[in-house]
């Protein structure tokens with residue numbers, strides 16, 4: 001029998017403890033596949049802060065730097081400068097990357113540091129129970145915005161690809177989703193591009209994955225996919241925002 | 245050996261380079277700007293990396309990343325900036341990563357002013373971050389010592405896989421003295437030093453089977469805390485460092501660390517000239533605190549201990565009181581808020597305590 005599909009060996013064989021239907025599992029798998037295809041899985045360091053994102057340290061079979069909430073880009077930049085031959089990537093949620101670590105993220109992008117940033121935008125602080133995040137939609141109910149996000153109180157959703165699009169240094173900025181097979185393929189292609197850029201010494205690349213959080217959104221897995229398609233994508237259009 | 249006339253900040257920066265420090269990240273803050281400015285010039289010349297980070301939080305996080313890869317790394321700041329680093333210092337201790345942190349103390353609390361002080365003593369020795377950990381805290385009182393201690397700090401950090409803290413002050417950073425620098429580590433030595441970290445650092449992933457994790461968080465945290473606590477206890481036997489001057493026959497002890505010990509030393513000299521039997525105890529490291537220096541005193545003879553520091557309220561004096569254990573009265577002579585100690589004030593306080601039996 002010919003195996004047409006196998007689990008990437010860099011992904012933990014025991015399976016994950018993400019909630020059923022959570023796209024973190026897909027994103028983890030795609031990262032492992034891409035690293036393996038590039039032959040870099042044993043020459044890669046994942047840098048993580050905290051959140052459900054950081055749970056992926058259990059499943060990604062790369063080396064790992066784990067440090068406080070929001071600081072991955074700073075540590076990744078420094079590690080990469082000292083070890084230019086090692087593939088260095090961060091894996092961060094919206095709270096980590098776009099709120100508490102906004103300065104670290106934007107400044108790494110603005111310096112054009114040669115790292116790859118994987119940004120999981122699920123529009124909430126997932127691990128702590130679904131509180132409002134900078135990326136929460138207007139009207140979206142969260143545990144700390146029980147009536148839904150109001151612009152007068154919390155402003156508007158933060159668009160990181162567009163924000164970074166104002167900077168000159170980043171080389172690749174893309175927003176993708178894992179809602180169906182074509183989108184998963186595009187996500188994989190974007191990750192490939194972002195990691196290849198690093199290997200080519202090009203500079204800063206970020207892939208923003210519009211992800212789901214069925215648990216904190218209070219939805220079934222299928223409903224959460226519909227929410228991405230019908231609510232998140234209209235607010236956060238998919239596409240390549242920068243590719244140079 | 246050639247003596248070079250240097251400024252305190254530059255003594256620390258040059259000694260770090262000579263010790264093999266090849267990564268520095270920092271954020272501008274007076275009174276230590278000459279440290280990053282020096283390293284911005286020097287590190288690229290020796291194949292090292294200098295980054296002016298976006299904040300002190302980013303600086304210490306960068307040091308975390310560089311240290312995880314086995315590169316000798318340092319950051320430097322002053323008081324309010326060091327407070328921002330607390331998160332990362334705790335993370336370094338939790339992840340057992342070696343790094344050197346310099347604090348050129350300035351006035352506090354809050355932003356206060358940029359003049360020298362010693363008001364961060366408790367923060368440095370007891371509360372440098374959340375989560376109950378300790379660091380060796382080196383407190384130079386001359387520029388020669390500042391250079392030598394900076395050089396040694398990297399060895400200590402590597403030895404114990406723990407951050408090491410240099411407790412300096414704005415006075416020490418700004419003054420100039422002639423010093424002899426320790427020999428620079430060669431490029432080969434630096435490569436070997438990195439290679440010696442092959443057992444834990446994140447490099448050469450292709451050459452090993454197991455995956456490495458530079459991280460603090462553990463589900464089973466307590467055994468790690470117990471092991472760290474045992475290491476801190478061992479330091480009390482191996483890492484205590486202090487200097488005694490004329491304590492053998494002393495009836496009055498003046499004690500001070502860092503820059504204050506310069507004033508205290510001058511006071512001891514003057515009082516001896518007056519015929520008073522006064523000696524000096526100077527902790528060279530303030531953590532672990534040299535309790536034994538106070539245990540060794542003959543309390544049938546010692547009339548009192550005068551604790552001198554540039555901090556109001558007194559911080560260092562609390563450790564002195566604890567070490568003296570009510571065996572002699574402990575009085576203080578203090579300044580703060582950027583005010584430099586007055587020699588006359590120390591002399592007056594000493595004379596009063598000397599006669600107060």
Ligand SMILES: Cc1ncc(C[n+]2csc(CCOP(=O)(O)OP(=O)(O)O)c2C)c(N)n1
Nearest residue numbers: 050051052053069093094095096125126127
């Ligand atoms: C300094 C600090 N503040 C708060 C927390 C608590 N905390 C843990 S996970 C988390 C939420 C993270 O949300 P996000 O970055 O969006 O990641 P997700 O869980 O959605 O993957 C927070 C706030 C922390 N660990 N550290």
Ligand code: SF4
Nearest residue numbers: 018019022052126213
């Ligand atoms: S809480 Fe949300 S983000 Fe976290 S694993 Fe569950 S579904 Fe995924």
